[in-house]
Amino acid sequence: MLDMLVAGGGYVGLAIAVAVKQAAPHLQVEVIEAAPAGAWEKDERASAIIAAAARMLEVFGIWKEIEPDAQPIARMIVTDSRTSDPVRPVFLTFDGEVEEGKPFAHMIPNVSIVRALRGAAERLGIPIRHGLSATGFQSESTRCTVSLSDGSTQETRLLVACDGVRSRLRDMAGIRTVKWDYGQSGIVATVAHERPHEGVAEEHFLPSGPFAILPLTGNRASLVWTERTSEAERLVASDDLVFEEELQRRFGHKLGELRLVGGRRAFPLGLTLARAFVAPRFALAGDAAHGIHPISGQGLNLGFKDVAALAETVVEGDRLGLDIGALNVLERYQSWRRFDTFRMGVTTDVLNRLFSNDITPIRIARDFGLGIVDRLPGLKTYFIDQAAGKTGEGGPRLLAGEAI
Template sequence: MPRLDSISVLADAAPTQMLHSPTSAPGADRAIDAPQLDYDLAIVGGGIIGNTLALALQNSGLRVVSIESQAASISIAKSRAYVLSMLSGQIFAGLGIWQEVLPHVTQFSQIQISDADYAGIVKMYPQDLGRETLGYAASHEVLLTALQAKLQTATNITVMCPAQVIAVEYTATGAELTIHTPDREQPTKIRTSLVIAADGAKSALREQAGIATTGWNYWQSCITATIVPEKPHQNIAYERFWYAGPIGVLPLADGRCQVVWTVPHQQAEELRDLPVAEFLLELEHCTGGLLGKLELDSQRWLFPVKLMQSKDYIADRLALIGDAAHCCHPVAGQGMNLGIRDAAALAEILVAADRAGEDIGSRKVLQRYVNWRKPENWVILAFTDFLDRMFSTRLLPIVIVRRLGLFLLDRIPGFKYLALRLMTGLAGKIPQVAR
């Protein structure tokens, strides 16, 4: 097996250091097929997705180690917010952190969808779905802090942070990870039945395993920034399509908004480098003046946009979750939610298999995860790709079709209901933790 010289874990955040001993885990004295193993599974990548999986395994009796390369003080400082679907909220409620998170997130009272200079605006309300809200906007810091705090109470979970995985060797019965930590000159070796790759879109674990990906880089890049609007955002989330690409505006709990602005690469670089006053004028124009005069409250970050789907989510003793398995266009804010669902689904499968006396690292068990999540993820990847291509063009026949679609969406309640079911995650299989 080739040596993995360096794994750069690209997950969203790092947890705080915890020193739970795996031997103190509930059920650690039960009969184990491979008693030489130090852990039942290792999660490489201690970001929001990796931590969600770890927390979903609390009280499971499985011995879990979470390995994160970045120090907590670095990764927790990320200035970013995410759209959380209703299903993600239900999953976090089932994990026991939602009551702590909810006061610090914005609940969408309305979603507005508009198309460039077209006068029509589609307005979606919670009653269109028969719910009290349509989704949430939550900051990276709020989510990570709540996950970290809850993980500290889970006695079957060990967190190594900062820690760098420098090699992985797989066998028929498990895997051995070689890990470097700053406090030890010699690497640490741990043995586990299963390795989970939560190490981001450039997953070194996926590449080492030889798992190919399919997809493409878009002609667009995305600019994100936090703004202070002149007018109150009233908890309204905006998705405004322009011929160059979509603009999402997320209302934040403190009255600010996060902008996710997708345009062709060169234009994105120009917008990032514009003087602040000129950038804000462009943004005010493209948001149609919905929020009045704007102030910039953060740096402008730029990243290229791509669609990626791993050809398989599993290999021998390995499973991929989150961005390590798939990436989608940021339109409609689906990316983080797909990863949260991956984590909840995989946890459910692993716990059920362990209780049935099955080998949790076997392909037979892991294939159930593939069968559940891969088709659902394909639907969202295709949906976001369709939206971006349909609205990022000036071709008159397509413009006519999409504006007819918006007209029908606004006037046929059943269309709104179906669209909202898909966007909120409620159209797929619901993990047990969210029921």
Template sequence: MESTASNTAQGAATYVHDVAIVGAGPAGLALALALKAAPGVDLDVTVIERGQGEPSDDPRGWAIAEGPRRVLEAVGVWADVAGQSGVAEKMVISDTPLRDAVRPSLLNLGGEEDSDEPLAWIVPAGALHKALHSAAKATAIAIGGGTTVTGFDATGASATLDTASGEQVRARLVVAADGVGSPLRHMAGIKCVEWDYGQTGIVTTVAHEFPHEGRAFQHFLPGGPFALLPLPGNRSSVVWSEETPRARRLLDLDDFSFLGELGLRAGPELGEFELDGPRGGFPLGLMLARSFAAQRIALLGDAAHKVHPLAGQGLNLGLKDVAALAETIVDTVRLGMDPGSLTQLTRYERWRRFDVFQMAMATDGLNRLFRPDFGPLRAIRDIGMGLVERTGPLKRGLLREAAGITGTPPKLVTGLPL
């Protein structure tokens, strides 16, 4: 619907958008595209981003499961990133000390005859950023860059955002998609539960001597899990968790020494390695907002939750947030109701909260279980993984959960239009 004009106390006209999204990361832009593509409604959507243009040199690779992949397809960006993405057909999981020369696989996921879908698509972060920004431009979504939000007021029939540039933005609904630290979440007075794991996630891309054949490798090591995720060609994305002091030393190494440490953890399956992209480090922790919505504001993606990357579920959770919030907003507007009303936003919170909490507790528990380098505990872990390996229904349940299609998924996750 069209923006409506109102008068400020000074008499100047201020436009009221339907939805203002603060943050132009993957979740924020995917939501904007989903709302603009919804049939039967004409929503005025604006995006506010503190940076200038699309991010560059992001060394991460995201493991996108089938349900969230459908969200990217629905918003029109999947075709642009599919050719640059790897396909993880199988995952080989081991649990051994770093000094062990041989790492026998204890659990193998994927490759089931009754499944046509891979475990995940490994999407380079830069490719996804570029595709989302290009789609936003093609859809004429306004992205206001180079300013920060300095104030939030939710009183009245619309919320008001103050910006560092001196401009005000008003909207019936504000969406906080501004990351884990989310200044907007703090301005809205929404508390969170969080703790630091004392670990840093090291990410980069490597080329390797032997083909991965669609296999992802995850080694549970004393410093944290080490994963190699397949990209096109003889290349893999690295997600490597280490105790933070050691991670800092590793990131400061020259390329030759860094690759030596990486090869020690990777094992012999893929041969020799070369760096094929920049390195980066990200602090690891858990964060859960105490509520995902308040009057005239909803939290999205990393602004609502942060989980350990060992299961590759961070962006998957964010894209399921996108699907649920888009459906909530569109259904509300179709009924002629206020999309910023807490009564309506409560549906979104109920929809997402249990799924996020369940994944946060699962990843937190696995990280705590697999970190200790203690022989008897390792034996118990290995017995547990062996039982999963030999129990077909349990393995299938894990795969359905990883695909993001359990419970009552939103329409976009199932491939249906809004």
């Protein structure tokens, strides 16, 4: 019988397995992943990794492996304008350091993160079984029996569901969600540009939704471009020339001519918040627990916060001789994460509704608010600390760069 079975071999699932196994080598941990081996290598996206998550990756011993591909975000600029506006006034800027030499976030290709986590899992002896998913499970007093897609079963003390925002395991556990669709899709693409970005990230609030330009190593940038779903589908289906022309209109000319690098995809956007994060012998983590709008760039980082909290809950429970799958043990994880997740979900929902429109009185009010924040250093420091994942006393130790 396993101690912990993780369903989902993406960043969050791998990180949970690594965190627990590193701190408690005697625990039997296994990962199952529905996608075939090597599928992760085709992911062309990049993610913003906040300072707290980077500290956790340092504890795992893999940050040095990731760092050459990591672009520090030196500064963040926020504008609010229409696509047709010849000039986009800057309403808000954030300096990118939370402490000297430590940026609040890095932009990192997803493949670099997964490659490093897979390497750590291999070194720790964690099996990763590809082409295999959980088709059902039954929680009992001392174990959870998981039915697998190959017809076999696996017994474990704890099942962790990291199977995405449309989690089947969450539904099987009877956990309800707060959920709605924004009618928007996020277009994700990578572009090369003529002039250096100097580590500056930009978020332009346009009437159709936020348009984020996030710096990558070299003269490249990652885009998260929000459009109404019908328009996003049209843009993704268009040829490269049309796409690049539309992109240049939104991106502007400050970095020179743009060229699309690789493919482009559109992802439907909505809000999904699980009403509970745990059940007997069962825990949700990552997108299975929460799917939020990318307006704040915090989606993956919420998942990494789940990793730190769940790993500490499991490891400390084991050290105390407790049953790591018992509901009273798992409730510590839920108490750590549910409020923070709800707060971030509400924040991104309000921001998206506030900025994804062209109503003049609302534009005036929100621009005034951005200007007020820009002139209050203490408030800006608070926001940057929150964006960097600063936890303070009582937070999970991994997020502070401390081993469990």
